[in-house]
Amino acid sequence: MRFVLVFLFAFLIAAPTVSAADNLKLEGSFTQGGMATGRVAPGSNVRFLDRDVRVSKEGLFVIGFGRDFLNKAELEITSPDGKMTRRLVDIKKRTYKIQRISGLPKKMVSPGKKALERIRRENVWIGKVRSRNTETPWFSAGFIWPAIGPVSGVYGSQRILNGKPRRPHFGVDVAMPTGTPVVAPAAGMIALAKKDLYFTGGTIMIDHGHGVTSVLMHLSRVDAKVGDIVKAGDPVGAIGATGRATGPHLDWRVNWFNQRLDPQLLVPPMPKGKTK
Secondary structure, three states, rough: EEEEEEEEEHHHHEEEOHHHOOEEEEEEOOOOEEEEEEOOOOOOOEEEEOOOOOOOOOOOEEEEEEOOOOOEEEEEEOOOOOOOEEEOOOOOEEOOOOEEOOOHHHHHOOOOHHHHHHHHHHHHHHHHHHHOOOOOOOHHHHHOOOOOOOOEOOOOOOOOOOOOEEEOOEEEEEOOOOOOOOEOOEEEEEEEEEEEEEEOOEEEEEEEOOOEEEEEEEEEEEOOOOOOOOOOOOEEEEEEEEOOOOOEEEEEEEEOOEEEEEEHHHHOOOOOOOOO
């Protein structure tokens, strides 16, 4: 029996169908920074990027494509009867903006020895959350904007701080006054809640299941605690300018393990009408 492999691009832009023998269905954003969910026969095994991908009891799984992801990657599916099939996933290349930020204190651009020790310690905490592979597929209920306001920074942009090129920006920034409420962008479990990390200040990380995590940064207030179960829209904190920030804003990031994803590909366009 022949089945159809349907690739749905971002915001339901459909690509031509491809015949497949493994009952695989994928939908999502097949572009750098995108995330896709898939369904296979329950009991199947899935591998992607040399990783065993978690598959729910219903056959649901998720994969992600980082900022500089190659244009093709292989998805390997082993059905319950042991039959293995491979499919190439085509990923669209993107171009990114250059962002110049001047006036940052020197110590925040080039941290000293003591600060570097602190950064390494905090990176271990963050890395542990990003490596989680929780069974519950909270991500499948969808995402909303965690704050509403002007978008002041976009995913993938290359930041030049005080004239020195730095690593790309992996989130989307929403500029609103300090104290503006921040809500959970999707259901999940609070996996990290810190009031003062070196780079990100008040920081919350939410585990959405299957390796998908959100990071909410520069918060003036952290109202959630580790272990809390939240749903999309639940209050978790407030916008601020803590950590390395030039003004009050929310920096929202989404990861699939070590793949940095574009949050704007997961939500509708920013609602209009609410400004500073």
